[in-house]
Amino acid sequence: MFSDWGASSRALVELLLATHELSVWAMWDHGPASTYTKGRIAIMGDAAHATTPYQGQGAGQAIEDALVLATLLAEVSDPNMTQSAFLVYDQVKRVRTQRVVSTSRDSGQLVGMKAEGVGSDLEKMRELLSFRMHWIWNRDILAQNREALQLFKEIL
Secondary structure: OOOOOOHHHHHHHHHHHHOOOOOOOOOOOOOOOOOOEEOOEEOOOHHHHOOOHHHOOHHHHHHHHHHHHHHHHOOOOOHHHHHHHHHHHHHHHHHHHHHHHHHHHHHHHHHOOOOOOOOOOHHHHHHHHHHHHHHHHOOOHHHHHHHHHHHHHHHO
């Protein structure tokens, strides 16, 4: 199965196969939450959308959350506006972050060669992983913040 891999990669596989005490780690993520806010409380980062590491997006999404929240909270001039800011944050970020969680889980199946219809087909894997990463990496976060500000102004 690994005959067409480079020498270094084959050597790593041989080391793994020769190891009798491999560790098994469970990977957990959050199921979709119905909301990230209630009243004057909001959750973000892993509290809202813990994800597996297969797309490297756990911290990235938490940073995006923080940016949206900071942008919105900078506009809050009265404590009564906080709930509206949190509702907009939820509207702008929840769908994206839950998609990240879902596609990260799927990416784990891909790189583990367990994805149905893909298996060990490296070309299919490359295509699917590239598609997944494209929509994550090419998000215009400044436009995301402008959208959040516009929505916030509309509901005030």
